[in-house]
Amino acid sequence: MANQSIPDTPLFDRNGSIRGYRINKMAMSLGQAANREAFKADEEAYLDRFGLTEEEKKAVMSRDWHEMVRLGGNLFFILKISAIDPTPITRIGAAQAGMSHEDFLYHRLGKRAAHG
Amino acid sequence: MAKIIGGLGTSHVPSIGVALDKGLCDTPDWKPFFDGYEAGKEWVREAKPDIAVVVFNDHGNTFFLDRVPTFAVGVADSYNPADEGWGPRAIPPFEGATEFAWHFVDKLVERHFDPLVCREIEVDHGMQVPMELFFGRPEKWPVKVVPIWVNTIQYPIPTPQRCWDMGKVLREAIESWPTDERVVILGTGGLSHQLQGARAGFINQDADRAWLDGIAANPEHYRNMTREDYVEQFGSEGAELIMWLVMRAAMNEKVDLVHKHYYAPASMTGAGMVVLENAA
Numbered sequence: 001m002a003n004q005s006i007p008d009t010p011l012f013d014r015n016g017s018i019r020g021y022r023i024n025k026m027a028m029s030l031g032q033a034a035n036r037e038a039f040k041a042d043e044e045a046y047l048d049r050f051g052l053t054e055e056e057k058k059a060v061m062s063r064d065w066h067e068m069v070r071l072g073g074n075l076f077f078i079l080k081i082s083a084i085d086p087t088p089i090t091r092i093g094a095a096q097a098g099m100s101h102e103d104f105l106y107h108r109l110g111k112r113a114a115h116g
Numbered sequence: 117m118a119k120i121i122g123g124l125g126t127s128h129v130p131s132i133g134v135a136l137d138k139g140l141c142d143t144p145d146w147k148p149f150f151d152g153y154e155a156g157k158e159w160v161r162e163a164k165p166d167i168a169v170v171v172f173n174d175h176g177n178t179f180f181l182d183r184v185p186t187f188a189v190g191v192a193d194s195y196n197p198a199d200e201g202w203g204p205r206a207i208p209p210f211e212g213a214t215e216f217a218w219h220f221v222d223k224l225v226e227r228h229f230d231p232l233v234c235r236e237i238e239v240d241h242g243m244q245v246p247m248e249l250f251f252g253r254p255e256k257w258p259v260k261v262v263p264i265w266v267n268t269i270q271y272p273i274p275t276p277q278r279c280w281d282m283g284k285v286l287r288e289a290i291e292s293w294p295t296d297e298r299v300v301i302l303g304t305g306g307l308s309h310q311l312q313g314a315r316a317g318f319i320n321q322d323a324d325r326a327w328l329d330g331i332a333a334n335p336e337h338y339r340n341m342t343r344e345d346y347v348e349q350f351g352s353e354g355a356e357l358i359m360w361l362v363m364r365a366a367m368n369e370k371v372d373l374v375h376k377h378y379y380a381p382a383s384m385t386g387a388g389m390v391v392l393e394n395a396a
C-alpha cells in the first residue's frame with residue numbers, strides 16, 4: 001500500500017516499523033511493573049538500555065508525542081509511556097493534530113462544551 | 117453439530133475498560149454509551165452461548181514487532197488479561213475452548229490458511245472489552261473462548277476479502293464440530309477513529325451509522341472495499357473494522373439486525389454494536 005495516499009494519515013508500514021523499533025521496544029517493555037519502576041527511577045538510563053538515539057531520548061523525555069510518532073513510534077506502544085505519567089489519550093491526539101486540547105475535544109471529536 | 121447462534125459486532129476501545137474499572141458508567145460522558153449495550157447483554161443472557169469466538173487485534177501488548185502474525189488462533193487452556201501499562205485489571209481469566217480451537221486450526225490449514233497457533237498467551241483490551249460489554253463483570257465467564265488475532269497494526273494488514281474468507285472457514289469449522297455447543301462470534305474494533313498523524317481525532321459518524329446497517333444488509337459492499345478505502349472512511353485505526361467481516365462471513369447471507377447502538381465520541385472513537393441473527 002502506498003503510504004502517503006491519504007493526507008495527514010501516516011500508516012505504520014515497514015519504514016515506520018524499522019525506524020521506530022528502538023522506541024517501540026522500550027515502550028513495549030513498560031507493560032511490566034518492574035520496568036515501569038526502573039523507568040521512573042532513572043528515565044535516561046532506562047532509555048540508554050534500549051539504545052535510543054539522542055533525538056529519540058529527547059522526544060520521549062519531553063513527552064513530545066508528535067515527534068515520537070515522526071520517529072517511528074507507534075501510538076499503541078507509546079501509550080505505555082503515557083500510562084506512567086499519566087497523559088490522557090485526547091491530549092496525545094491534540095498534540096498530533098497540532099491543536100489545543102479544548103479545540104481538539106470540541107472541534108475534532110465533537111464533544112459539547114461542559115457549560116454549553 | 118455445533119451451532120452459530122448469532123454474530124455480535126462491537127467496538128473495543130480501551131477507555132471503556134477504564135470507565136468500568138473506575139465506576140464511571142453513570143457519568144454523562146459514558147452513560148448513553150453503556151445504556152445502549154443493555155439490549156445486547158440481555159440478548160446474550162437469553163441466547164446462552166457455550167463458546168465465544170472473539171476476533172480482535174493486539175495493540176502492542178502481546179505481539180511485538182519482532183514477529184507479527186497476520187492471523188493467530190489461541191488453543192490455550194486459559195488466557196490471562198494483559199498488563200497494558202496500567203497494571204493488571206481485576207477481571208477473571210478466560211477459559212479456552214481448546215478442542216474446538218484445534219479443530220478450527222485444522223480446518224484453516226486444510227483451507228490454505230496458515231495461522232500462528234498460540235498455546236500460552238495473554239489477551240489485551242481488544243478481547244477483554246467486548247467480553248465485558250456483552251457478558252458484564254462476572255466472577256467467572258459463562259463461556260469458553262477462542263481468540264483470533266488479526267494484525268491491523270503493521271502494514272501490510274490483511275485484505276477485507278481475506279478476513280471474509282476466514283469467516284467462511286470458521287463457519288465450516290463450527291458446523292462440522294460434533295457437539296451441541298452454541299457458538300457466538302464477536303467481530304470487534306472500530307468504529308471510526310484515528311490516533312496518529314495530523315488527522316488524529318477524525319470521526320466519521322455518517323460512515324459509522326451506514327456501517328452498522330450495511331454490515332447486516334449489504335456486507336458485499338464492505339468486502340469489496342480496499343484497505344485504503346477503510347482508512348479514508350474510518351481513519352487509520354478505524355480500518356480495524358475489517359475484523360467484523362470474519363464474523364459477518366460466518367453468518368447467513370441474510371441476517372436480522374436484532375439490535376444496534378451507536379455513540380460518539382467514546383474517548384476518541386465512534387463506538388457501537390450490532391447483534392445479528394441468521395435469517396432463513
Ligand SMILES: [Fe+2]
Nearest residue numbers: 173242305356
Ligand atoms: Fe483495536
